[in-house]
Amino acid sequence: MRIGVIGGGAWGTALAQVAAHGGREVLLWAREAEVVASITDEHVNRSFLGGVALSPSIRATGELGELDAVDAFLVVAPAQHVGAVLAETPVRGRPLVLCAKGIEAGSRRLVGEVARAAHPDAAVAVLSGPTFAHEVAQGLPTAVTLACEDAGLRARLAERLASPHFRPYASSDVIGAEIGGAVKNVLAIGCGVVEGAGLGQNARAALIARGFAEMTRFGLARGARAETLAGLSGLGDLVLTCSSTSSRNFSLGVGLGQGRAASALLADRRTVAEGAFTAPVLAQAAVEAGVDMPVTEAVCRLLDGAEVEAVIGDLLARPLRDEVA
Numbered sequence: 168m169r170i171g172v173i174g175g176g177a178w179g180t181a182l183a184q185v186a187a188h189g190g191r192e193v194l195l196w197a198r199e200a201e202v203v204a205s206i207t208d209e210h211v212n213r214s215f216l217g218g219v220a221l222s223p224s225i226r227a228t229g230e231l232g233e234l235d236a237v238d239a240f241l242v243v244a245p246a247q248h249v250g251a252v253l254a255e256t257p258v259r260g261r262p263l264v265l266c267a268k269g270i271e272a273g274s275r276r277l278v279g280e281v282a283r284a285a286h287p288d289a290a291v292a293v294l295s296g297p298t299f300a301h302e303v304a305q306g307l308p309t310a311v312t313l314a315c316e317d318a319g320l321r322a323r324l325a326e327r328l329a330s331p332h333f334r335p336y337a338s339s340d341v342i343g344a345e346i347g348g349a350v351k352n353v354l355a356i357g358c359g360v361v362e363g364a365g366l367g368q369n370a371r372a373a374l375i376a377r378g379f380a381e382m383t384r385f386g387l388a389r390g391a392r393a394e395t396l397a398g399l400s401g402l403g404d405l406v407l408t409c410s411s412t413s414s415r416n417f418s419l420g421v422g423l424g425q426g427r428a429a430s431a432l433l434a435d436r437r438t439v440a441e442g443a444f445t446a447p448v449l450a451q452a453a454v455e456a457g458v459d460m461p462v463t464e465a466v467c468r469l470l471d472g473a474e475v476e477a478v479i480g481d482l483l484a485r486p487l488r489d490e491v492a
């Protein structure tokens with residue numbers, strides 16, 4: 168199975184490295200000419216994944232049309248751009264493995280819905296889990312959820328992507344895998360705020376647990392399975408992203424917790440913090456689904472510039488309730 172990777176950011180590059188395991192050829196499309204040049208000439212991606220020597224069997228291109236030669240696509244553009252990029256890709260019914268984590272602003276569609284609308288004849292799979300790109304690219308041990316409704320296809324994809332360091336666990340719960348990855352980015356911003364404002368480890372653990380309750384309520388309302396939300400792509404990724412400044416979402420939250428404005432923090436970076444785009448859309452989707460998501464609402468207020476002390480105070484002053492509702 169020849170793999171094409173759509174997106175030359177940190178995660179697309181790391182996944183190209185995974186797919187190139189054993190010297191297999193991989194074609195990676197990158198939007199930036201300097202990324203194409205750096206991978207082609209030096210086998211590195213200086214712009215988004217510096218310091219990692221890439222397999223020479225990864226070939227880079229700036230032309231989406233060249234992807235016509237592959238058998239399956241790993242779709243690794245940021246969630247807000249997946250629709251536009253897929254509209255230009257010659258998919259022609261070949262499988263789309265979605266690796267972005269987010270919800271499209273405006274339409275409030277999960278990435279799977281975006282992909283199905285663009286290419287109704289292509290099978291859709293979701294690859295998601297606790298996966299910092301720089302660790303994966305260095306070959307450190309990693310496990311992911313690989314969700315696809317077609318059992319034969321998910322087995323073929325899992326076999327094609329597995330390596331001694333990269334272990335996909337198969338699942339049929341596509342929506343569950345998507346929701347875990349999208350929601351955890353928002354919660355990671357909240358955990359970063361806790362860190363940045365010096366609110367302590369107890370508060371961070373409480374936010375992870377209550378955030379997971381929110382993820383579960385929202386996921387179940389949208390048809391996800393509880394086991395998926397408690398697995399690699401849900402709780403696993405939530406714990407990773409809420410614990411480390413390697414996370415762009417957590418780091419954004421640290422800055423907010425230190426009193427800096429979201430607009431200034433986002434203007435400073437070239438890399439994507441998906442939670443900043445997903446938070447307001449998720450809050451709206453939660454209202455539509457009749458699901459209470461107070462941590463997500465708090466993150467939205469913080470992104471909009473509210474004072475940390477006021478937002479945390481309001482969260483703690485909510486009426487007392489049962490832990491399991």
Ligand SMILES: NC(=O)C1=CN([C@@H]2O[C@H](COP(=O)(O)OP(=O)(O)OC[C@H]3O[C@@H](n4cnc5c(N)ncnc54)[C@H](O)[C@@H]3O)[C@@H](O)[C@H]2O)C=CC1
Nearest residue numbers: 175176177178179198215245246248267268299300438439
């Ligand atoms: N970096 C990581 O460790 C992981 C990232 N992801 C997800 O992968 C997705 C991609 O993230 P990264 O590779 O980390 O990106 P990145 O932050 O390393 O790089 C930004 C990417 O956005 C692309 N981009 C910017 N404007 C664009 C536009 N108008 N159209 C198309 N592409 C555009 C750039 O070409 C670049 O590929 C995100 O949804 C992220 O949540 C998932 C797992 C791990």
Ligand SMILES: O=C(CO)COP(=O)(O)O
Nearest residue numbers: 296297298299414415416
């Ligand atoms: O999704 C990720 C790890 O699984 C990467 O998290 P950030 O996007 O917050 O860096």
